[in-house]
Structure formats: structure tokens, C-alpha cells
Amino acid sequence: EKGLYPHYMLKEIDEQPLVIRKVISKYQDASGNIRIDSELRNSLKEADRVYIIACGTSYHAGLVGKQLLEKVADIPVESHIASEFLYNRPILSKHPFFIFISQSGETADSRGVLVAIKQLGYPALTITNVPGSTLSREADYTLLTHAGPEIAVASTKAYTAQIAVLALLAFDQAQAQGRAGQMNPFHELSMAANAMEIMINKKEMMEEVVWQYLNASRNCFFIGRGVDYYVALEGALKLKEISYIQAEGFAGGELKHGTIALVEEGTPAIALVTQSSVRANIRSNVQEILARGAHVCMISMEGMEEGTDQIVLPAVHELLTPLVSVIPLQLIAYYAAKYRGCDIDKPRNLAKSVTVE
Numbered sequence: 001e002k003g004l005y006p007h008y009m010l011k012e013i014d015e016q017p018l019v020i021r022k023v024i025s026k027y028q029d030a031s032g033n034i035r036i037d038s039e040l041r042n043s044l045k046e047a048d049r050v051y052i053i054a055c056g057t058s059y060h061a062g063l064v065g066k067q068l069l070e071k072v073a074d075i076p077v078e079s080h081i082a083s084e085f086l087y088n089r090p091i092l093s094k095h096p097f098f099i100f101i102s103q104s105g106e107t108a109d110s111r112g113v114l115v116a117i118k119q120l121g122y123p124a125l126t127i128t129n130v131p132g133s134t135l136s137r138e139a140d141y142t143l144l145t146h147a148g149p150e151i152a153v154a155s156t157k158a159y160t161a162q163i164a165v166l167a168l169l170a171f172d173q174a175q176a177q178g179r180a181g182q183m184n185p186f187h188e189l190s191m192a193a194n195a196m197e198i199m200i201n202k203k204e205m206m207e208e209v210v211w212q213y214l215n216a217s218r219n220c221f222f223i224g225r226g227v228d229y230y231v232a233l234e235g236a237l238k239l240k241e242i243s244y245i246q247a248e249g250f251a252g253g254e255l256k257h258g259t260i261a262l263v264e265e266g267t268p269a270i271a272l273v274t275q276s277s278v279r280a281n282i283r284s285n286v287q288e289i290l291a292r293g294a295h296v297c298m299i300s301m302e303g304m305e306e307g308t309d310q311i312v313l314p315a316v317h318e319l320l321t322p323l324v325s326v327i328p329l330q331l332i333a334y335y336a337a338k339y340r341g342c343d344i345d346k347p348r349n350l351a352k353s354v355t356v357e
């Protein structure tokens with residue numbers, strides 16, 4: 001029930017801090033350790049490469065998951081769009097392990113890959129929001145995202161829950177390999193939940209951004225580097241699907257290799273700065289487009305902000321920034337769609353679960 005909320009999407013955006021806390025409680029055992037099936041742990045431990053398969057927003061969570069598994073657990077990971085993987089299968093490693101990410105657990109493109117790799121005898125884990133869904137039943141292992149039913153077509157809380165579960169999976173592996181550092185993933189996730197809540201309580205700020213930057217525009221760029229680029233892709237997808245504004249997510253450094261030709265006086269762009277390693281480079285990319293007249297909204301993380309940035313996010317662990325930086329992007333998409341009078345929960349041409357290839 002959406003209760004007092006005008007739209008399910010807004011309700012689901014607001015639920016995200018609670019969902020992260022729910023993930024923490026479901027995955028933390030009585031002694032504070034990560035609760036993950038030991039067979040799953042050992043199977044993943046034997047893998048020489050992980051293949052993450054998903055579509056749309058779940059694919060974007062998979063890109064963040066790749067970063068988490070590589071940086072935290074030192075496992076090589078490839079993230080693939082399911083429909084491409086199915087018809088252009090890459091050469092696989094000797095001991096591949098597959099992770100399917102799907103809110104619904106019913107996506108036909110992802111299922112196509114699952115069926116194909118099970119025929120080859122490879123192990124598979126499904127990360128899904130729906131217990132008993134097809135992808136869950138057909139994989140060897142399931143991790144649930146515990147986000148509760150997601151009704152709005154545009155995925156929000158499923159994405160952040162997927163990232164939280166991927167983070168715990170990565171930490172569990174790091175521990176299994178005896179390489180976990182000092183970081184307590186539950187503590188860091190709970191700090192992230194608090195930061196998400198702070199952003200959710202600043203909705204007027206995102207409404208104002210829409211008013212200032214997207215009021216009359218037909219297009220918008222989202223830029224970032226590293227994990228910020230992955231979140232930029234998700235921000236662009238959200239804006240496209242519910243407000244019908246043409247949007248593109250770009251790696252900051254790639255703009256000047258062609259796309260910058262599209263930047264003219266007043267072109268809106270949203271730039272993310274949450275990673276200290278690329279902070280200077282992304283700021284210089286922003287200068288390049290500002291010089292060509294772009295109207296840039298800066299979203300930075302505390303400690304990396306400059307006085308003129310429009311939105312400053314509370315600082316969280318560097319690997320968990322997507323949980324926080326996606327919130328303003330979800331809200332920007334929401335308000336842009338609202339101002340345009342779009343059918344926010346049921347955008348045109350889209351279905352909640354895509355059961356054809």
C-alpha cells in the first residue's frame with residue numbers, strides 16, 4: 001500500500017535506509033559475522049573468475065558489485081548484459097562462477113543465460129528480491145535482497161539492496177580467504193543507511209535542482225569516473241524511463257572523445273565526485289564542459305566538496321558511495337517526471353518484469 005504517498009516510487013525511495021538496515025539484520029548472525037551459506041562460500045572461493053549477469057538497473061548494480069568483489073575480495077569479475085552474453089558469449093575461464101542479479105527473478109534474458117550455463121555445469125548464484133522466483137529456483141544458491149515488494153516500474157530500493165548484498169558477499173569472501181582488513185561491513189552499511197536518510201530528508205534540494213537544471217531541457221548528461229560512472233549510468237536510466245528526457249551516463253574522460261560536440265549553451269549535466277582517486281580529473285572534465293556553456297550540477301561527497309557544489313553527500317566508506325549518491329539521482333528523476341506530468345509508477349512502453357528476450 002502506498003498510504004499517504006502520491007506514488008509508489010517515492011515511497012520506495014524513502015524505504016531505502018530501512019531496507020539496508022533489514023539487509024544488515026538478515027545477514028548478521030548472533031556473533032556479528034556474515035551469515036552466508038558455507039557451500040556458497042566455498043563454491044565462490046574455488047572460482048577463478050566471476051561473471052555477473054543482469055539487465056537494466058540490476059546490471060548497473062552488477063557493475064558496482066564487480067568493483068566490490070575485485071577490490072574487497074580480489075576476485076576477477078566481468079559484468080555482462082544478459083542479452084549480449086547469451087548471443088555473444090565470451091571465452092570463459094577454467095572455473096567460472098555466475099552471479100545473476102534480478103529484482104523480479106523472472107527476467108527472460110537473464111534466465112536464458114542461466115539455462116545455458118547450467119547445461120555447461122557451472123555454479124550459479126541468484127541475488128533476487130523474490131523468493132521462489134524462476135532464477136532463484138534454477139540457480140544453485142540464492143541470496144535475497146529483502147527489499148519488500150517493489151511496485152513502481154522504475155527500480156530504486158532493489159538496486160541499493162542488491163549493492164548491500166553484493167558488499168556482504170564480497171566481505172564474506174575476503175574473510176574466507178583471510179584477507180579481510182579492519183573494515184566492519186555492517187558498521188559501514190549502517191553508516192551508509194544513515195547518510196541515505198539524510199539525503200532523503202533533503203528532497204526540496206533535489207526539487208530545486210530539477211527546477212534549475214531540467215525545467216526546459218530535452219536532454220541531460222550524467223558524468224563520473226570509476227564507480228561514479230556506474231552510478232551516472234543508473235541516474236541516466238532513471239531519468240529516461242520516467243521523465244522521457246533523453247539522458248546519457250558517461251565516463252568523464254570519454255566525453256572529449258566525441259560526445260562533447262553535443263554540449264552547447266545551457267546543456268544540463270550532473271557530475272558526481274565521490275572518489276578521492278579521480279576527484280581532480282572529474283573536476284577538470286567539468287571545467288571542459290562548463291567552458292562550452294554546460295549548466296553543471298555538482299554532486300560531491302563531504303571532504304571532496306567545493307564551495308559552489310549544489311549537493312554535498314555525507315561521507316561514507318569509499319566502496320559504498322553508490323548507496324548514497326544514487327539517492328539524489330532517483331529523486332531528480334522523480335521530480336523531473338512529476339513536473340512533466342508523467343505517469344511515474346507506470347512509464348509508457350515499460351513492464352515491471354520483462355519475460356520476453
Ligand code: F6R
Nearest residue numbers: 056057058102103104107154155
Ligand atoms: C529500471 C528497471 C529495469 C530492470 C530490468 C531488470 O528501473 O527497472 O531496467 O532493472 O528490467 O529487471 P530485474 O532486476 O527484475 O531482472
